[in-house]
Amino acid sequence: MKKKFFISTFLIxxxxxxxxxxxxxxxxxxxxxxxxxxxxxxxxxxxxxxNTKDLSLNEDPPKDHDFGSIIKLHDIKIVKLIQLNNFxxxxxxxxxxxxxxxxxxxxxxxxxWYVNQDDFKLTNRLGLEDKxxxxxxxxxxxxxxxxxxxYIAYVDNACATARLIDLTSMKVALQLPCLPNSENADLNAxxxxxxxxxxNAVLLSTGTPTMANPDHxxxxxxxxxxxxxxKLLKLNLINDKLTVEIFSKGHRNPQGLAKIGENIxxxxxxxxxxxxxxxxxxGNNYGWPLQSLGxxxxxxxxxxxxxxxxxxxxxxxxxxxxxxxxYIDKCPQIYNDYYAPNECLAAxxxxxxxxxxxxxxxxxxxxxxxxxxxxxxxKFFVRGNTIVxxxxxxxxxxxxxxxxx
Ligand SMILES: [Ca+2]
Numbered sequence: 001m002k003k004k005f006f007i008s009t010f011l012i013x014x015x016x017x018x019x020x021x022x023x024x025x026x027x028x029x030x031x032x033x034x035x036x037x038x039x040x041x042x043x044x045x046x047x048x049x050x051n052t053k054d055l056s057l058n059e060d061p062p063k064d065h066d067f068g069s070i071i072k073l074h075d076i077k078i079v080k081l082i083q084l085n086n087f088x089x090x091x092x093x094x095x096x097x098x099x100x101x102x103x104x105x106x107x108x109x110x111x112x113w114y115v116n117q118d119d120f121k122l123t124n125r126l127g128l129e130d131k132x133x134x135x136x137x138x139x140x141x142x143x144x145x146x147x148x149x150x151y152i153a154y155v156d157n158a159c160a161t162a163r164l165i166d167l168t169s170m171k172v173a174l175q176l177p178c179l180p181n182s183e184n185a186d187l188n189a190x191x192x193x194x195x196x197x198x199x200n201a202v203l204l205s206t207g208t209p210t211m212a213n214p215d216h217x218x219x220x221x222x223x224x225x226x227x228x229x230x231k232l233l234k235l236n237l238i239n240d241k242l243t244v245e246i247f248s249k250g251h252r253n254p255q256g257l258a259k260i261g262e263n264i265x266x267x268x269x270x271x272x273x274x275x276x277x278x279x280x281x282x283g284n285n286y287g288w289p290l291q292s293l294g295x296x297x298x299x300x301x302x303x304x305x306x307x308x309x310x311x312x313x314x315x316x317x318x319x320x321x322x323x324x325x326x327y328i329d330k331c332p333q334i335y336n337d338y339y340a341p342n343e344c345l346a347a348x349x350x351x352x353x354x355x356x357x358x359x360x361x362x363x364x365x366x367x368x369x370x371x372x373x374x375x376x377x378x379k380f381f382v383r384g385n386t387i388v389x390x391x392x393x394x395x396x397x398x399x400x401x402x403x404x405x
Contacts, residue, residue: 040082040372047077050092051400054384055110065141065148067122068104068115071096073388076398083404084357084369087335089387091399102390103138103192104150107381112388112396115141126165128154134185136160139192141167144237145200149173153190153209160185160209164235164242173242174235176206176228180217184210189253193266200237203247203280205254205266206230213296214271214289222250222288230288232257232266232280250286250312252276256328260345265316267325267347270294271302275325276315277347279363287312293320317365323352329382331357332401342366348377348389355380355389373397 052073076092103117115122117137123129136153139162143149153162159178166173179185191205208230210218222230225246232247232254254268257280264280274294278286291312292302306314319325330336331344335357342361348354355371375391389397 041374042081042083044078044081044090047079047092050076050078050090050386050398052076052110052386052398054386054400055107055388065113065115067119067125068113069096069098071099071112071114071396073110073112073396073398078399080399082371084371086338086404087401088404089371089399089401091387091397093395093397095395099390099393099395101137101392102378104141105379105390107383107388112390114390122150123152126150126152126170128152131156134160134187136162136187136190139190140194140204142194142196142202142204144196144202144235144242147237151190151192151194151204153187153192155182155185155187158182160187162187162190162206164204174244179209179229180221184212184216184218186211189269191251191254193254193257195257195259195264197234202235203257203264204233204235205251205257205268206233207251207253207268208288209253211271211297213298213300214292214302219252219289222252223285223290225249247282248280248284248286250284250288250290252288252292255326256347258328258330258345260328260330261343265328265345267328269325270318270322272297272299273320273322274302275319275322275349277317277325277328277345277358278313278315281313284313285310286315293318294322316360316363317358317368319352323354323356324350324376325352326350326377327379329380332382332385332387334385334401334403338403346380346382346387348380350376350378350392353377355387 078090079092082089100116102114105114131154133155140151148167150165160182161178162176163172164174187209189207189209191207193205195203206229208219208222221227230251231249234245234247236243254266256267266278268276271294274292306312327348329346331346336344339359342359344359347356353373357369359366375394377389380389385401
């Protein structure tokens with residue numbers, strides 16, 4: 001009798017374990033994918049400290065913002081190692097409990113300055129603290145001619161929109177129009193990527209902030225030459241006057257912009273699938289919402305042609321499914337040098353929890369290699385052979401890339 005009880009208990013437990021595994025597999029094969037990749041992260045025994053000498057060579061002078069927070073990057077221990085084909089990335093982590101979804105960050109030597117998207121002190125000073133809904137908030141902070149500007153997305157009554165505020169005078173420098181049918185706005189997709197072109201000129205990305213289908217009016221703004229949404233905007237500051245021109249159009253939600261070598265690249269979120277890395281040229285149309293390699297969230301097909309109904313620019317690389325591409329910078333110097341004369345860029349991801357090195361030549365991607373982490377990476381900085389990455393809610397990853405031998 002007792003034996004029978006044990007056998008049936010054992011069978012029930014085995015069946016329950018098997019079922020829960022099957023459920024997990026069926027609904028989230030991605031969990032297992034990540035788990036397998038975790039094997040590439042090895043724990044380091046006898047930890048030494050991360051070499052931060054490349055950070056002290058940083059050319060940007062520290063900014064005297066009286067808001068935001070500082071994370072110190074001194075004396076961080078190497079605890080993990082990721083092995084690539086010819087390189088190893090040895091890294092550690094600084095836990096930062098206050099770090100949420102970062103809206104702006106700067107690496108100043110061995111300190112990271114950052115401000116969260118929903119930072120109360122700043123949104124309160126801007127008079128928008130009760131209007132940061134629908135995933136709005138501080139999307140970027142940058143300077144033109146040493147004047148600091150904040151790009152902030154917010155909802156005021158029935159109007160979902162964004163504005164640029166001069167942080168010295170606190171005056172509105174640029175007001176975007178209300179999004180059409182604002183009730184469908186998702187201000188996560190307000191862009192906020194920026195790139196300094198000259199002392200008095202910056203590129204700033206807006207986006208088409210909605211999860212709705214391509215035919216929705218918010219998405220259609222990206223193709224309109226009369227709308228500032230869905231664009232890369234060139235901001236010029238001349239004699240204290242800010243002027244705006246449309247640099248390129250057809251962008252869904254660019255989150256990162258960088259000039260690497262001779263080219264400007266952006267990384268932008270696609271719909272369901274179809275995140276993109278684009279080579280940016282003035283006057284180009286990058287296709288959204290006429291074209292995407294992704295699909296609608298209801299699985300509806302989106303046109304794949306680059307010539308019909310009008311000519312649009314294909315991405316250099318698209319990610320299907322989407323990795324939640326979040327930021328872009330150059331590759332570590334040692335990696336770049338190893339693969340020269342080919343070129344290299346690094347792109348981070350939220351959903352993919354990675355930093356990918358993308359080696360390309362003449363607009364053609366040759367191969368990619370992946371630093372796979374376990375955290376969503378929102379922004380990162382490459383200085384020399386050191387990478388510093390800000391994660392959502394967890395802290396900062398910092399490490400050095402070295403040759404394997
Ligand atoms: Ca596109």
